Amino acid sequence: MEDKKRAHAVISGRVQGVFFRMETLRAAQRYDVSGWVRNKADGTVEALFEGDKESVDSILKWCNKGTPPAKVERVNVNWEDYTGEFEEFKITY
Numbered sequence: 001m002e003d004k005k006r007a008h009a010v011i012s013g014r015v016q017g018v019f020f021r022m023e024t025l026r027a028a029q030r031y032d033v034s035g036w037v038r039n040k041a042d043g044t045v046e047a048l049f050e051g052d053k054e055s056v057d058s059i060l061k062w063c064n065k066g067t068p069p070a071k072v073e074r075v076n077v078n079w080e081d082y083t084g085e086f087e088e089f090k091i092t093y
């Protein structure tokens with residue numbers, strides 16, 4: 001299990017209204033990562049990613065760029081213990 005990772009991320013900047021959640025969903029599917037993504041009331045986007053270490057690192061790298069109209073200022077990541085509780089990646093509200 002040491003090759004599995006769980007990252008809880010909060011992405012700040014211009015990340016709402018720029019298709020960030022939908023593109024995060026597509027990127028997560030591409031990298032075979034499970035979990036969820038949602039908008040927060042404070043204008044940030046929050047996401048939880050689980051998967052192989054390399055896949056989670058890749059999605060976090062993607063989050064630092066985001067969609068073309070996005071302007072990511074910061075990605076705060078908290079590493080947590082992998083649980084395997086998610087079967088897929090989805091947008092939540």
